[in-house]
Amino acid sequence: MTSSPKSNDWTRSIASIAGPRYLAIVKAVELALDTGDLRPGDRLPPQRDLAKKVGVNIGTVSRAYAMMRDSGVTSGEVGRGTFLQEPAGVDGPSSLWERSAPRSFIDLSHSFPDEAPVHPAAAEILREWHADIDIPSLLARQIDAGLRRHRAIGAHWLSRFGLECGPDDVMITCGGQHGLLLAMAALSRAGDVVMTEELAFYGLKSAAGMMGRQLVSVRMDREGLMPQYLDIVCRRTGAKVLFCTPTLHNPTTAIMSLERRHEILEVCRRHDVTIVEDDVWNFMLDTPAVPFAALDPDRTVYVTSFSKIIGPGLRVGLLRMPRHAQHALGVALRATTLMASAVTTEHVVRLLTSKSIETVIAALRTEARARQAILTGIISERHLITRPEAYYAWLKLTNGWSAEAFVREAHKRDVGITPFTVFEVSSLNHSDGIRICINGARDRSTLETALHRLRTLLLDETPRVL
CATH class of the missing domain: 3.40.640.10 (Type I PLP-dependent aspartate aminotransferase-like (Major domain))
Incomplete structure (x- = not known):
């Protein structure tokens, strides 16, 4: 690991970043990593020093440092300080390898998880494929x-x-x-x-x-x-x-x-x-x-x-x-x-x-609309941005939830979902949104179970950011 950077110029961007000050500190670090002003292995300033430099209380800096630690951006060493880590390299939902998960786990993190339902028009598809092929x-x-x-x-x-x-x-x-x-x-x-x-x-x-x-x-x-x-x-x-x-x-x-x-x-x-x-x-x-x-x-x-x-x-x-x-x-x-x-x-x-293609498409549209109706019937529309034709929906968080914290808590309740951070091109465009893939559940009843778990979590009156 290297010592702290000779220049702390990256801190100057904190004042110009809108939003809560702890998030501005986090975004300033991410921006500095993107531009090369900070690199993995660099040591961040002591919390008291940074608080004094940018004019915030030490609790604000502690919150920012804890958020970066929990998300894997930094690691702390007792007696040495807080160091930036190599990025974890997560670039999408966990579909690279098969995963062992309890039967109770409902994966709505992507469209085709391990327990995804069989195509609603599977019989039509197979019928067309039974003909002789050279x-x-x-x-x-x-x-x-x-x-x-x-x-x-x-x-x-x-x-x-x-x-x-x-x-x-x-x-x-x-x-x-x-x-x-x-x-x-x-x-x-x-x-x-x-x-x-x-x-x-x-x-x-x-x-x-x-x-x-x-x-x-x-x-x-x-x-x-x-x-x-x-x-x-x-x-x-x-x-x-x-x-x-x-x-x-x-x-x-x-x-x-x-x-x-x-x-x-x-x-x-x-x-x-x-x-x-x-x-x-x-x-x-x-x-x-x-x-x-x-x-x-x-x-x-x-x-x-x-x-x-x-x-x-x-x-x-x-x-x-x-x-x-x-x-x-x-x-x-x-x-x-x-x-x-x-x-x-x-x-x-x-x-x-074949004539079956229209049946296949109609079956997909029907299933998507039915599942979207279940979604909007359980979770208030003020928390949703979606369309009846979509396989997925945008869940807007309230009560102080961050996307990462909400995903972790949902996982504890056996529901897999995806934070918008996976889709963000720039750390400056941070959004505490969640993608829910409604067609990931094995059936409509299982989808209802997952959505009720998310609804309970969404309405939790205890704000959680970290």
């Missing part, structure tokens, strides 16, 4: 972008969302995450600034970190990206790529109006920005939202997948690309998986071309 032929051929027949069916599928494209405009991917990774590799280079919403899919954050891209956040409202702030970020950073989810944004459920989409496009045209549109949820709407890729196809790389329709075990997605980006995306494809599995893609396209 496996030897599918195993024998290598077409990196996908078999032409598969791409043609994929292009036809995209037409239901207003995209006009043919098989030469479409690439088969190994799911939506793979599509985002390909777009990032093709459209940017290590060290580049890449823009996205202030709350972003944790898979995108992981990809950016692994590939050395600097994610910069753009402020949001209830419709998603705000065009005036996008314009500011474009002018300040010169960034040329924007990743966004304009329809049923995860985790906020925001849906951009058509007017807002045109405003965002106008900013992107003015600054020559390419949009990477993550559109995995549009199928849940009775009337699909108009994608950016339909409004300006030459400026948009469109990414979608079938994991939300069929299940995460079948890793197949589609990427619709402008012709000028095809070569770079092809290079990225060959550098990652070379090609998606033709066998699994065949199963997907058989379902897409």
